[in-house]
Amino acid sequence: xxxxxxxxxxxxxxxxxxxxxxxxTLRAGEVLGLMGDNGAGKSTLVKIIAGNFPPSAGEILIDxxxxxxxxxxxxxxxxxxxxxxxxxxCDNLTAAENVFLGRELWRQLGPLRILDYRRMYDRAAELFxxxxxxxxxxxxxxxxxxxxxxxIAIARTRLSEARFVLMDEPTAAISVRQVVEVLELIxxxxxxxxxxILISHRMPDVFAVxxxxxxxxxxxxxxxxxxxxxxPEEVTGxxxxxxxxx
Amino acid sequence: xxxxxxxxxxxRIEDVTGQQEQTFLQRLGQSQPLWVTVALLVIVLVMxxxxxxxxxxxxxxxxxxxxxxxxxxxALGMTCVILTGGIDLSVGSLMGFAGVLTGLVLQAxxxxxxxxxxxxxxxxxxxxxxxxxxxxxxFRWWIGGTAAVIAGLTMFLAAFxxxxxxxxxxxxxxxxLPPGSIWIVATLAGLAAGMLAGAVNGVFVAYVGLPxxxxxxxxxxxxxxLAIILSQNKMIYDFGPDAEIFYWLGGGQILGIAxxxxxxxxxxLVFGFVFNFTAWGRYLYAxxxxxxxxxxxxVPVERTKFQAYVVSGxxxxxxxxxxxxxxxxxxxxxxxxxxxxxxxxxxxGGANLMGGEGGAYGAFIGAALIEVIRNSLLMAGVDANWQxxxxxAFIILAVLLQKVRGRARD
Numbered sequence: 001x002x003x004x005x006x007x008x009x010x011x012x013x014x015x016x017x018x019x020x021x022x023x024x025t026l027r028a029g030e031v032l033g034l035m036g037d038n039g040a041g042k043s044t045l046v047k048i049i050a051g052n053f054p055p056s057a058g059e060i061l062i063d064x065x066x067x068x069x070x071x072x073x074x075x076x077x078x079x080x081x082x083x084x085x086x087x088x089x090c091d092n093l094t095a096a097e098n099v100f101l102g103r104e105l106w107r108q109l110g111p112l113r114i115l116d117y118r119r120m121y122d123r124a125a126e127l128f129x130x131x132x133x134x135x136x137x138x139x140x141x142x143x144x145x146x147x148x149x150x151x152i153a154i155a156r157t158r159l160s161e162a163r164f165v166l167m168d169e170p171t172a173a174i175s176v177r178q179v180v181e182v183l184e185l186i187x188x189x190x191x192x193x194x195x196x197i198l199i200s201h202r203m204p205d206v207f208a209v210x211x212x213x214x215x216x217x218x219x220x221x222x223x224x225x226x227x228x229x230x231x232p233e234e235v236t237g238x239x240x241x242x243x244x245x246x
Numbered sequence: 247x248x249x250x251x252x253x254x255x256x257x258r259i260e261d262v263t264g265q266q267e268q269t270f271l272q273r274l275g276q277s278q279p280l281w282v283t284v285a286l287l288v289i290v291l292v293m294x295x296x297x298x299x300x301x302x303x304x305x306x307x308x309x310x311x312x313x314x315x316x317x318x319x320x321a322l323g324m325t326c327v328i329l330t331g332g333i334d335l336s337v338g339s340l341m342g343f344a345g346v347l348t349g350l351v352l353q354a355x356x357x358x359x360x361x362x363x364x365x366x367x368x369x370x371x372x373x374x375x376x377x378x379x380x381x382x383x384x385f386r387w388w389i390g391g392t393a394a395v396i397a398g399l400t401m402f403l404a405a406f407x408x409x410x411x412x413x414x415x416x417x418x419x420x421x422x423l424p425p426g427s428i429w430i431v432a433t434l435a436g437l438a439a440g441m442l443a444g445a446v447n448g449v450f451v452a453y454v455g456l457p458x459x460x461x462x463x464x465x466x467x468x469x470x471x472l473a474i475i476l477s478q479n480k481m482i483y484d485f486g487p488d489a490e491i492f493y494w495l496g497g498g499q500i501l502g503i504a505x506x507x508x509x510x511x512x513x514x515l516v517f518g519f520v521f522n523f524t525a526w527g528r529y530l531y532a533x534x535x536x537x538x539x540x541x542x543x544x545v546p547v548e549r550t551k552f553q554a555y556v557v558s559g560x561x562x563x564x565x566x567x568x569x570x571x572x573x574x575x576x577x578x579x580x581x582x583x584x585x586x587x588x589x590x591x592x593x594x595g596g597a598n599l600m601g602g603e604g605g606a607y608g609a610f611i612g613a614a615l616i617e618v619i620r621n622s623l624l625m626a627g628v629d630a631n632w633q634x635x636x637x638x639a640f641i642i643l644a645v646l647l648q649k650v651r652g653r654a655r656d
Binding site: 084 | 390522523524525528531532534535536538539540541542543544545602603
């Protein structure tokens with residue numbers, strides 16, 4: 001079973017310490033809810049795991065092997081996929097182009113590699129169908145609703161054999177009905193043996209799908225326990241600092 | 247999602263409006279190059295009616311097409327840069343620099359090389375290697391391995407060329423070229439000069455992260471000054487033993503169409519293909535659309551931006567060689583003010599200065615429109631100095647049109 005581990009991950013930007021030595025373990029088929037106030041270091045942690053920038057100290061291990069991610073592609077090759085908070089979409093491109101951005105499908109035409117639009121459109125259509133979304137692959141993202149945008153960002157994680165999926169605030173900007181769908185999707189990811197980190201401000205969402213809750217406050221981990229052993233009240237206290245640690 | 251009519255979801259409504267906006271005719275109606283083409287045809291028809299003796303003649307069309315070929319070729323390179331949300335103000339000055347260099351190689355029928363011998367040569371090589379090493383080390387420490395290699399190589403070439411310029415004519419060894427190869431080396435020198443200057447722009451914009459406006463404005467000043475130094479403020483017109491074949495490049499014609507126009511047509515097809523059917527082309531659009539998103543999804547943002555400036559320098563190099571060849575002389579004032587005409591052509595053809603929008607046909611048709619307007623004004627007996635006013639008005643009109651279209655879409 002695949003395991004993603006962080007050991008003593010620290011990150012500082014100049015004088016600002018965003019993370020101060022965080023440990024974390026994520027097993028396959030597990031949903032970890034990651035909570036914390038704005039500026040607690042959640043997004044920084046996600047970006048380190050995703051290979052957007054290296055940690056100042058500490059190490060990332062997959063199945064016990066230390067990893068060095070120089071760029072997002074490296075992390076992706078190890079089966080780590082991310083749904084970013086702002087979804088990382090280009091408004092001026094089509095849905096399918098966004099899904100395949102950075103890993104386009106191409107075919108050989110003589111000495112040239114040309115983009116294989118048909119295969120990208122077909123594959124994107126399949127993925128949207130799997131996600132039960134009505135997003136059309138050929139439409140420009142510019143004209144899409146929050147739910148459709150979300151579907152594109154999630155469809156990206158389904159392109160490859162992902163083992164770990166990090167979701168940064170996936171339910172922040174969408175309607176109630178779509179939240180239910182996203183949570184259902186997270187359960188489906190878990191059931192297919194994928195480890196999921198769900199970063200969210202929304203307590204009900206985290207408690208609905210997570211197996212464990214981890215709380216960050218000012219760059220330090222203050223709690224990491226099964227959902228059954230904690231409560232929304234305790235987690236709120238941990239986030240705000242009313243409860244020091246648990 | 248199942249087909250229920252749930253009033254709580256706004257998805258449906260936007261879905262429906264989205265669908266309506268995507269019909270083929272409407273998309274065509276929103277295409278700026280199409281409207282520019284229509285405007286161009288209208289002007290041509292009106293002028294043919296007003297000036298039936300002078301305007302619709304083979305000679306005039308030959309001249310118009312050749313004249314806009316130079317701007318059009320550079321507009322294609324500029325489109326790469328503008329797609330990423332950048333701008334290249336240096337292309338006009340690059341023509342001066344690359345043009346003088348091309349002219350000098352033809353005139354001397356030799357290339358100057360700095361030998362690591364003698365006091366000056368030794369000093370020059372120490373300086374070249376020191377600057378290269380320092381640049382590479384700085385970039386390695388600051389940004390990373392790839393950036394170090396690219397910046398180091400760019401700096402080496404730039405330092406080598408600068409040393410050659412500084413030490414000539416006495417301090418360098420002139421490698422005499424056999425006739426028949428001179429025009430090839432001269433052409434390559436012009437292209438390389440454009441690419442090298444583009445690479446310098448690219449390093450500062452893409453890897454160091456300086457604003458494109460500032461970097462290319464600096465290059466605008468530097469390249470023009472180098473052109474003046476290099477030419478010793480003289481016109482270069484003695485093109486040596488390969489003059490005849492070199493004149494043909496930009497001055498000749500095939501099947502009644504000027505060679506620069508053939509180059510423009512070919513380049514438009516190549517760029518159109520690259521923009522639409524290669525990953526690199528899509529990366530330009532992605533970077534211009536949302537640079538951060540492109541980076542997060544693993545698009546090589548820095549490398550792609552760097553390459554865009556090199557391509558812009560390269561197309562400036564092509565236009566330079568054709569232009570020098572056509573004019574039969576190289577002047578350090580060549581291409582003065584061209585950057586604005588090139589940017590105007592690109593923008594009139596539908597490129598968005600904020601990035602992410604534009605295309606090869608747009609650059610082509612934008613360049614054509616500017617030249618046809620210029621030609622029409624001359625034929626209509628309007629003072630040639632009015633041209634700038636018209637081009638300026640068209641730039642503002644084009645951007646206004648984009649804004650209106652943008653609002654209609656939102």
